[in-house]
Amino acid sequence: MTHLFTRRGALAGLAGSAAFPLGLRAQGAVFDAEVAIVGAGAAGVAAARELQKLGRTFVIVEARDRIGGRTFTDTSLGAPFDAGALYIHWAERNPWREIAESLRVETVDSSALTGPSQFFDNGEGTQFGGRRANFQEISRLFDPDVAPVPDVSFVERVGSLGADNRGGATAIARMALGDEPENISALDYARLWSGDDLVVPSGYGALVERHAQGLDIRTSTPVTAIDYSGAGVVLETPKGNLRVRAAVVTIPVGVLKSGAVRFTPELPAETRDGLDGLAMGALSKIGLKFNGQRFGIAPGTDLWQRLGPRASFDFECWPFGRDIVIAYFGGDHARDVVGRGEREALNIVLDEFVKLVGADARKSFERGVVHGWSVEPYSLGCYSHALPGHADSRAKLARPVAERLFFAGEATPIEEDFGGAMTAGGASLAGVAAARAAAKLFG
Ligand SMILES: Cc1cc2nc3c(=O)[nH]c(=O)nc-3n(C[C@H](O)[C@H](O)[C@H](O)COP(=O)(O)OP(=O)(O)OC[C@H]3O[C@@H](n4cnc5c(N)ncnc54)[C@H](O)[C@@H]3O)c2cc1C
Known part of the structure; x- marks a missing residue:
């Protein structure tokens, strides 16, 4: 300049x-x-x-x-959903809890969005999915009060765990942190605060x-x-x-x-x-709007579709009883899907959902919206990690x-x-x- x-x-x-x-x-x-x-x-x-x-x-x-910015309540599907931040994490000390109170904006415990989970391996129902992992055991590895956490990769940190727990840990990296576990510093992750999570029904x-x-x-x-x-x-x-x-x-x-x-x-x-x-990680969300059909899936249910060791979708069905499904996906899989352009990304996600709930879903599908934060020029990722x-x-x-x-x-x-x-x-x-x-x- x-x-x-x-x-x-x-x-x-x-x-x-x-x-x-x-x-x-x-x-x-x-x-x-x-x-x-x-x-x-x-x-x-x-x-x-x-x-x-x-x-x-x-x-x-x-x-x-x-x-x-990365907080954005999308209303284009006729019902609000948060395309970016959803949870007011560690609400005890989060300024947004007090701001919501002062503006009289309703917040509710995040359990309002939590329902049963169903697991699928390439469309085939499986009993356990990631649930075979012992998340308490994984958490101990990232708890500095238990032992100092070295500045090594997530993968290295969980290397001593059995296969199921390693699988659970890498799923956390991709779906919560948005990136591949070999790229994430275990120490950076271990420093994050935890606490009660709230959600804002209006966004x-x-x-x-x-x-x-x-x-x-x-x-x-x-x-x-x-x-x-x-x-x-x-x-x-x-x-x-x-x-x-x-x-x-x-x-x-x-x-x-x-x-x-x-x-x-x-x-x-x-x-x-x-x-x-x-x-920057690549956690992405795609919203799908249906015509009111529920395909036998109760509101709040998460359908987890595992497509391989490095690719999965989580379909959050009918949050707050709304006629929408939100597909979550992260890591290199997300970079690949959203990198193909909005139309193809939407088709991929709808196809995967149809595999899980049946062809009726395609008939009652109305429209969708893609939020590929890793390709949006003013964010280029979901959030940062060391x-x-x-x-x-x-x-x-x-x-x-x-x-x-x-x-x-x-x-x-x-x-x-x-x-x-x-x-x-x-x-x-x-x-x-x-x-x-x-x-x-x-x-
Ligand atoms: C899918 C997803 C899920 C998430 N879930 C949660 C969650 O549940 N809870 C939570 O707390 N957080 C969550 N986050 C993270 C949270 O959204 C971000 O950490 C937070 O919103 C970042 O705020 P910020 O102000 O630092 O950055 P931003 O919100 O990105 O704000 C930066 C602003 O700068 C603007 N900008 C960029 N370039 C320029 C430029 N050259 N000139 C002028 N302006 C520019 C951008 O448009 C943007 O508005 C999530 C994020 C994503 C993407």
Whole structure:
């Protein structure tokens, strides 16, 4: 970016559109606001609310034409379902529980979504499926209170277990963390907080959107370059340059790693190391809408279809009694399926569902919607995990750059505590922490 402090020039081409407010003066330069928040997901919205509380001026720019990021309640099937975050994890300390309460948005225990499970091997019913695994035994391997967990791969950590437990552990990696177990640091996983989970019947994404109501968010404004070589930070967007004193950058790790945003000067080695040590999983969801037929499947039932050692689908049937089925799938299998394009992905998933419940399902199928987060350009993955041997990566990414760039989101910890990583709750805590750090610049 070469046009430092030439925002007016850039805006001249916008036929008078008031893209950004103007007029703060600091260190001899004119800034559009004290802080820019890049991204209006859980982290960005939380950062904005905190800066508002602290009385700072800020501008939020968001690449998509909607807010919420990886929290998104899709209503295109006629009933809401969460295409991204669903559970308010570790609700005891999750800020979204209190936010829901204050907005009078109903939350219920996650058991409301839990029903019986049925297991299939390539369409053939099997009695046990993954249930032969002893999940308590697996959990002990990832419990730092039982024994220190080394920074090795998930696969290496569970190598001493019997075949059934190894199978159960690798299923956790793919379906909960979204990636192949050989790519995941056991220590990074072991640090995650646990607790009670709540769900939001009207949608987690809708809750985040409501919390953002009233904030001035510039949507459809992707930041393409960030220049922090001068006294402040200049953000390049197709709607003009934005000049601020500091930026809270909540762009997902996958997008940062892709090079879609150019940094000038290049990010410091520590930040780049942090990014190199993190990767994004590929958990995907496809929603299927039916005409009210249930095919003998009770609401809340999970149908697990195993297609081989590295590929499976979980079909969550009729959540909250709605006429929809949500297919979950992760890891390389998900990358392959969503990489084939929406139409083919949808056909694959419908075919697999029909194999389990019978041909009537095809007749009563109305429409579907694909959420392949690993191919969406503004997420490029579901959430981050550290690669084996790189459990220190989150802390590296979280360190402020040049006292004016503050990376925040599900990938970054708060004060050396990594437990909230991967979640919308953790992203919000990180957003608040980054906002406070940025606000300190102004006394
Ligand atoms: C399928 C799935 C299931 C999940 N389930 C859960 C769950 O049950 N519970 C839970 O807590 N979490 C869950 N998560 C994770 C959770 O959704 C994320 O951890 C959290 O929402 C991340 O918030 P964030 O603000 O860090 O990032 P995001 O929500 O991704 O926000 C970043 C924002 O930056 C924007 N952006 C990207 N590039 C640019 C750019 N160049 N310029 C401007 N803006 C840009 C994006 O559009 C986005 O809005 C799930 C995620 C997925 C995908």
